Amino acid sequence: MKTRKLLGLAVAALLSLNAMASPEMTYTPQATTFKVTTLGTARGVTLRLYDQGLGGKATKTLKMTSRPIARTQGGELEWSVTVKGDLKGKFYTFSVQEGKKSLGETPGIWATAVGVNGQRAAVLDLADTNPAGWDTDRRPAIDAKDLVLYELHHRDFSIDPSSGLQHKGKYLALTEPRAIAHLQALGVNAVHILPSFDYASVDETRLDVPQYNWGYDPVNYNVPEGGYSTDPYKPDVRIREFKQMVQALHRAGIKVILDVVYNHTFNIDGSNFQRTMPDYFFRRNADGTYSNGSGCGNETASERELMRQFMIESVKYWVDEYHIDGFRFDLMGVHDIATMNAIRQALPDDVFIYGEGWSAGGCALPNDQLGMKANIGRMAGIAAFSDDIRDALRGPWDGDDKAAFLGRVTGNEESIKFGIAGGVQHPQVDISKVNYSQHHWATQPTQLISYVSCHDDMCLVDRLRASIPGITEDELIRLDLLAQTAVFTSQGVPFMLSGEEMLRTKLGVHNSYNSPDSINHLDWGNLERYPQVMAYYSKLIALRKHHPAFHLGDADLVRRHLEFLPGGDCLVAFRLKNHAGGDRWGDIVVALNANKQPRTITVPDGRWTVVCRNIAIDENGLGTVDGGQVTVPAQSAVIIVK
Numbered sequence: 001m002k003t004r005k006l007l008g009l010a011v012a013a014l015l016s017l018n019a020m021a022s023p024e025m026t027y028t029p030q031a032t033t034f035k036v037t038t039l040g041t042a043r044g045v046t047l048r049l050y051d052q053g054l055g056g057k058a059t060k061t062l063k064m065t066s067r068p069i070a071r072t073q074g075g076e077l078e079w080s081v082t083v084k085g086d087l088k089g090k091f092y093t094f095s096v097q098e099g100k101k102s103l104g105e106t107p108g109i110w111a112t113a114v115g116v117n118g119q120r121a122a123v124l125d126l127a128d129t130n131p132a133g134w135d136t137d138r139r140p141a142i143d144a145k146d147l148v149l150y151e152l153h154h155r156d157f158s159i160d161p162s163s164g165l166q167h168k169g170k171y172l173a174l175t176e177p178r179a180i181a182h183l184q185a186l187g188v189n190a191v192h193i194l195p196s197f198d199y200a201s202v203d204e205t206r207l208d209v210p211q212y213n214w215g216y217d218p219v220n221y222n223v224p225e226g227g228y229s230t231d232p233y234k235p236d237v238r239i240r241e242f243k244q245m246v247q248a249l250h251r252a253g254i255k256v257i258l259d260v261v262y263n264h265t266f267n268i269d270g271s272n273f274q275r276t277m278p279d280y281f282f283r284r285n286a287d288g289t290y291s292n293g294s295g296c297g298n299e300t301a302s303e304r305e306l307m308r309q310f311m312i313e314s315v316k317y318w319v320d321e322y323h324i325d326g327f328r329f330d331l332m333g334v335h336d337i338a339t340m341n342a343i344r345q346a347l348p349d350d351v352f353i354y355g356e357g358w359s360a361g362g363c364a365l366p367n368d369q370l371g372m373k374a375n376i377g378r379m380a381g382i383a384a385f386s387d388d389i390r391d392a393l394r395g396p397w398d399g400d401d402k403a404a405f406l407g408r409v410t411g412n413e414e415s416i417k418f419g420i421a422g423g424v425q426h427p428q429v430d431i432s433k434v435n436y437s438q439h440h441w442a443t444q445p446t447q448l449i450s451y452v453s454c455h456d457d458m459c460l461v462d463r464l465r466a467s468i469p470g471i472t473e474d475e476l477i478r479l480d481l482l483a484q485t486a487v488f489t490s491q492g493v494p495f496m497l498s499g500e501e502m503l504r505t506k507l508g509v510h511n512s513y514n515s516p517d518s519i520n521h522l523d524w525g526n527l528e529r530y531p532q533v534m535a536y537y538s539k540l541i542a543l544r545k546h547h548p549a550f551h552l553g554d555a556d557l558v559r560r561h562l563e564f565l566p567g568g569d570c571l572v573a574f575r576l577k578n579h580a581g582g583d584r585w586g587d588i589v590v591a592l593n594a595n596k597q598p599r600t601i602t603v604p605d606g607r608w609t610v611v612c613r614n615i616a617i618d619e620n621g622l623g624t625v626d627g628g629q630v631t632v633p634a635q636s637a638v639i640i641v642k
Contacts, residue, residue, distance in 0.1 A: 192328055593637070
């Protein structure tokens with residue numbers, strides 16, 4: 001907490017500049033006021049009102065009046081106009097004129113309700129979108145160290161007939177009893193939903209035709225995506241149904257994490273940023289070309305005051321209006337450290353923040369100023385994905401057919417130990433042997449996201465098949481469960497891809513961002529075909545939740561209670577000792593053996609109770625063993641306790 005207080009002093013000046021700005025539309029039944037901020041070079045702004053969200057001519061065209069403001073050195077202009085009468089249900093756009101050129105119609109950068117395909121903003125009273133009981137909805141009280149993250153895509157999760165869900169591919173699927181019951185049976189307590197703001201690549205006027213995209217192509221950052229609603233033409237429907245989803249998950253004790261993509265826009269010329277303040281929100285290289293650290297043709301300039309302000313206001317809006325519990329920042333390594341710290345400081349402590357600690361290419365800012373994994377120590381209260389433990393388990397990101405620990409490739413043991421320790425400094429982890437990191441970048445274990453698969457790259461089943469030729473079904477299941485045992489017994493925050501508990505496959509597709517449902521869907525029938533997989537996942541998660549030794553949440557406690565035992569090639573073992581974290585078990589030993597043959601480990605003398613062996617978990621015991629030499633079966637884990 002001392003670090004957080006010091007950080008608060010460091011960013012106080014930034015936050016004083018970033019107080020909540022007026023929205024671009026303020027509605028009352030008597031009149032509606034519209035505002036938009038432009039560069040000081042703008043020659044005029046036109047407001048157009050429409051009866052429909054798409055098509056038809058403007059019913060009213062109004063010139064807006066300006067006043068100078070000095071929020072940045074550029075000397076921006078604020079344009080406004082008030083229209084009398086009740087405009088609820090109407091739609092609007094702004095058109096900014098630079099010189100003799102109109103930049104094109106835009107709903108503005110701060111639209112909070114839009115029509116179909118997000119081309120026009122909508123006038124509505126957000127209070128009308130609240131489901132019954134919304135005023136009593138509260139974020140579940142779950143500490144960061146106790147989180148179990150479950151990443152899903154709305155369409156993947158519910159589209160297949162085997163799901164038995166009525167609202168296929170919709171927000172409302174996550175309100176249905178079957179969906180809630182599955183998440184509760186699995187034991188996850190935080191659902192990370194892939195981008196769910198309004199994005200470009202799905203045509204909302206053609207939802208009768210199967211369309212698919214992950215959604216990393218933002219258009220309107222502060223409006224739910226219409227393709228996941230039951231009626232994208234009605235602006236209130238997508239908002240209400242999103243809130244119903246959040247409310248249902250909260251009632252089940254499950255947090256909602258929103259995947260946010262502030263690092264780039266769908267395109268430049270058509271973006272709401274560019275049509276409002278051309279070139280202000282995007283970074284350029286020294287030669288004038290657009291920087292492309294996102295790999296998508298542009299990168300936003302988070303270090304600029306109005307972009308920083310936009311990001312802060314946007315996440316606060318999602319927390320306040322939609323009761324969001326946390327944010328996963330796509331390509332966090334594109335954003336500057338000062339902005340990420342300002343966002344952390346602006347949000348309640350119980351809002352969890354994590355992101356990808358890398359970029360997809362070189363940025364116009366130097367790496368030491370960016371939210372890279374290596375700089376997490378300078379971002380208190382923010383976590384990053386650990387590709388160290390991920391690739392040490394499954395194989396390197398740049399080769400689907402390359403194996404690692406699970407495929408009996410030696411030399412990955414230290415990287416797995418790094419992940420088990422939560423990325424904090426530990427005297428038994430030799431950082432020089434860790435695959436990517438050059439230092440222990442996490443100051444607390446809650447700053448490391450431990451995982452083996454996510455939506456990117458192959459899912460775990462496909463990666464095992466691609467990297468281990470001739471793998472049998474029995475081996476695949478054993479290694480799948482071994483990998484997740486490493487993840488869920490580590491001190492970092494565990495994260496899993498939806499459907500892994502169903503032995504999910506994407507038929508070997510590496511990048512399924514726009515693949516059809518036949519590739520991306522979850523086959524719920526696998527729950528019956530492979531009941532031992534779901535049983536192991538749920539019992540493994542329960543084991544973690546029931547025993548604080550597995551989630552100590554403090555670097556000093558990790559160093560005090562986590563001891564690595566002698567292992568070997570493709571064999572990692574550790575002990576959580578002396579009632580770690582107040583655990584009722586005095587000693588816990590976990591051994592991970594990826595070899596095709598049994599291996600032995602040396603443990604302290606005494607009688608031990610086996611709680612995990614041969615892909616079975618039972619906290620009440622599967623038998624006992626005496627200390628000394630303990631056998632770990634092939635391609636599986638053993639957990640013994642005193």
